[in-house]
Amino acid sequence: MDSPTIQTTSAAPGQFPPETVLSALQAFASHEALDSQSLHPFASSPGVPTLALRELMEATKQVTQSLHSHLSLPLSNPKQLSLYRQHATIAHTIALSDQNIQQTLTSFRKRAGITYGEDIPLDRSLMVDWCVKCVEAWAASAGMETFREEEQEGRMTVVLGGKVLVIDIYFSVDRSSPDSPVLDVASLKTSYAIPNGVAGATTEGSRSLDGFLADSLRAFLREVQKDTEVQDNVGAARLSGLLADHLAYLMKLDHLALSEGDSGLRWFRDLDNLALRVEEFAMQEAEVLSAGMGVGVSAAPLDLFLMRGHALPLHYLTTPSLSFLTYLSPSAYLSLLRSSASSPPFQDPRLKLPRLDVPLSHLRSRFASHSLPLGATVASLVLTPQSNVSFLPDSIGMPTLASRPTFPLLPSGADVDHELPHISELSAAALTSASRWVLDFTGDGKYRGVVMSQSRMREVELIVNPFSGMDHINSAPMMSFGTGSWLDLLVNPDHPISSERYTALYACPPSFTERACVSPTSVHPPLQLRLSAPDEPGFVLERVPVRTLKEVWGVLEIVREQCWLNETLLACQWIPEGLDLGGHAEDLDIMPASEDELQAILAGTLNPRRIPVNIHLPSEPVSDPLFESAGLGALGQQPGRAKIVMSAPERPPMSGLVEITVAFDPARARGVALDIRGAMGADIRLEALEEACRRGGVFGLPGRVWSKAHSGG
Structure with a gap:
């Protein structure tokens, strides 16, 4: 007797061992079976988890049918039950072994950028011929034909041809040292064969593409022709792979251009036209930005741009x-x-x-x-x-x-x-x-x-x-x-801990500089930051399909706001609240209280050893939940900007709280808008605080405001 099996249409006749209820479910028990970060339409391969979910639904259906079919079997025989248990144990062991093997193979296949180095010849006299063969191999892997002319007077031409795209590479060969010739790219020129035109008719290609391919090829040649002591075989292999990828991508455009006949050249030319258009617009934006910064500023700051x-x-x-x-x-x-x-x-x-x-x-x-x-x-x-x-x-x-x-x-x-x-x-x-x-x-x-x-x-x-x-x-x-x-x-991608709050220290003592943000001026006590996690799930954006330039700009505008928020948060090292990873715990009672401290307590002027700062990240819905059925109403409303809200106590002897809101706002001079509530009597200059935000000091604002309180500037 065997344990309950599942009959599948995909199973081959006589398959061994047959699929059981246990093995069917164990296939989905691995950690990589359903990647939660890929379960959205903007992942690199969104179809993979979708297929896995369909397979899970089908397996669930088969398991249900199998269990229903075994309800009528007599299970009162002890020997039969013992055989079921023994078979289940063996099947479980086999399934675990197979799962471990699959996980190991998957881990090896997922290694990005792992190469064993380029097989560069040790005999330098063979270098020229080897480099040209590398070019021919890249072209062959992309589906291009190669035509090589013999070397004459230190010149050599290699032509790479697709159905539409033609790449002429003009090499220069320096044989002043016969044992160590040097190969370089004299020039590179792309052209396009008109698909339905006169035989031999071509049109000039993109100069920008010419320069890009020539620079990539020169980088490879420089690397492989270095002295053996400084050669980087792995780096050469990386450059070789990039060149092969470039040609493969260009051949995708080649196939599309061929399929459309006379109008197919747009697949090569359209992106060049788009680049010229967006570069000119970026130039105009940079001019407006630099003009607004005063006389004498001719170059716009890249970060503000x-x-x-x-x-x-x-x-x-x-x-x-x-x-x-x-x-x-x-x-x-x-x-x-x-x-x-x-x-x-x-x-x-x-x-x-x-x-x-x-x-x-x-x-x-x-x-x-x-x-x-x-x-x-x-x-x-x-x-x-x-x-x-x-x-x-x-x-x-x-x-x-x-x-x-x-x-x-x-x-x-x-x-x-x-x-x-x-x-x-x-x-x-x-x-x-x-x-x-x-x-x-x-x-x-x-x-x-x-x-x-x-x-x-x-x-x-x-x-x-x-x-x-x-x-x-x-x-x-x-x-x-x-x-x-x-x-x-x-902030915690590699650990399964989901915390309600995170803590960090914004301080200047040397004992904290490795694990905390640093106050460069030391004008305020350390800030004990306490960040409340938003009640909103997250996903990893990988690829977004687009059709127009405005869609490109719109998507990048949203991503820019999220990146501003992400990088601002990553400026500090956050740990889950209550989890001491070392370096943050400090014994505050080592030094006995002095007479001056006791008098300061009585007078209400004692400076705290740490200033507590509570931080939360408000999130505004894209559309009003009261009007979910409005349909087009969500399309026309103004987007909610990314914000960081911080609250800290007033400086003694004042009581109450100071609330500081930092919002992403491209309409402001430094790209952020500040709103400070409280801090009565403090000499605060918003321009200086906005400049601090620009330089990455967002979480130091409560300390700056605290230091300005009752100090007369």
């Missing part, structure tokens, strides 16, 4: 597409500003590019050659197969009702828009090459994405799919599957 303007376009940054720098934390901005001191201050004035205090050339070099600095958020506009997109954006655009994007710097930007190229649903290519434009926040899987609150995820969806039928999530919280609030996901 990102806070008040729109995302900074960076064409061909890390992919052969358009990227947007969405946000920089104060520390990341300061690091870029300091490292750019040796860079040329401005670009060619003939180019319609924004003038910023951090040159675009420096930004490109830092972001393209290194991983993104901590605190930087970059989104790439890329074409992805439609199977990786969970839903189709609504085809009915409503620009007059959408509340995003906003244009506080340049109101005329409301008239700027651009529709991204898409395949007609009636064309034959729609059946074979269905693709969609998406904003990718993961760098093609290299980064985690952006932690978002539920309300802002809803705002994102209202932009790209306003008639999705998900209005009910404002009145009924979205399922978080036990992951806690979005704050837990942000």
Whole structure:
């Protein structure tokens, strides 16, 4: 006798061991079976958990049928019951072993960026031929044909050809040292073969794309031709993989261009036209911003540009597409500003590019050659197969009702828009090459994405799919599957602890500098921060399908506000309340009370050893729950800005509380708005406090206000 089995239509005849009730349920017991962070339409692969949920529903149905069929069996035989138990134990052991093996394999497959290094030849005389073969291998893997001309007088030409795209690479070979020749890229030129034109007819390609591919190839050649002592095989392998990915992506566009005939070149040219348009608009916003800062300011501060303007376009940054720098934390901005001191201050004035205090050339070099600095958020506009997109954006655009994007710097930007190229649903290519434009926040899987609150995820969806039928999530919280609030996901992502409150210390003593925010001026006692977790689940935003430039700007505007809130919170190291991880506990009773302290207590002027600060993060619903059925009413209302509310006691001898509200506001000079209630008699200058917020000192505001109270400035 065997334990109850489940008959499945997918099981092969004679399958061993047969699937049982226990094994059917154990398949969903692993931690990776249902990833709670991917159960939303803006994940990288939203279809995977959806398929798993369907399989779970089907398994539940089969389990129910199997248990009902075994109710009629006589189970009074002790031997039969013993055999059932023995079989269940063996099946359980096999299932656990198989589950452990699957988890191990999944962990190995999920390792991002793990390479074993490029197999660079040790004989330098073989280097030229090996490098050219690498180029041919990348082209072959992307589906391109390769034509190689023989080397003549230190010149060599390699042509990579798709059906439409043609890439001519002109190499220069320096054989002054026969045992160690040097290969370099003299020039690179792209062109497009007209699909239905005259034989041999071509049109000139994009100069920006030429420079991007040439720089990427030069970086690879420089790395592999370094001396053996300083060679980085892993870095060379990374550059090799990037070049292969670039060619593969360009071949996606090649297939789309071929399928549309004469009009297919738009898949290559449209994004260049869009880049020129958004770069010119960014230049205008930077000019307005710098003009408002006074005479003599010719370059707009990059951090204020990102806070008040729109995302900074960076064409061909890390992919052969358009990227947007969405946000920089104060520390990341300061690091870029300091490292750019040796860079040329401005670009060619003939180019319609924004003038910023951090040159675009420096930004490109830092972001393209290194991983993104901590605190930087970059989104790439890329074409992805439609199977990786969970839903189709609504085809009915409503620009007059959408509340995003906003244009506080340049109101005329409301008239700027651009529709991204898409395949007609009636064309034959729609059946074979269905693709969609998406904003990718993961760098093609290299980064985690952006932690978002539920309300802002809803705002994102209202932009790209306003008639999705998900209005009910404002009145009924979205399922978080036990992951806690979005704050837990942000500050405590690797631990299953979901805390109601988090604590941190904003202090200046050396014993706290490693685990707390620091007051640079030491003019107030340490601040004991106590943050209440919002009652709102969180999700990781990875990819968002878009159709137009306004949708791109609108999504990035919402993400920018969330990034401001995230990076402000991450400026301190938060721990769950009541959990002492070391370094925060301090014995406040080591020193005996002095006579001066006793007199200060009697006079009501004793300064506290710590100032308690309570913090909460108010969240405003996207639409009014009283009018859930209003339909279009949620589309036209003004969005609620991100806010941080702090309350602290007044400075003795005053009693009461001081409440400080810091709100994200791109209409203000520094991108934030302050509202202070209380602090009677304090000499407070809002401009100085706003500047402190700009430099990352949001949680130090209660201490600054406390120090100004009754001090006469």
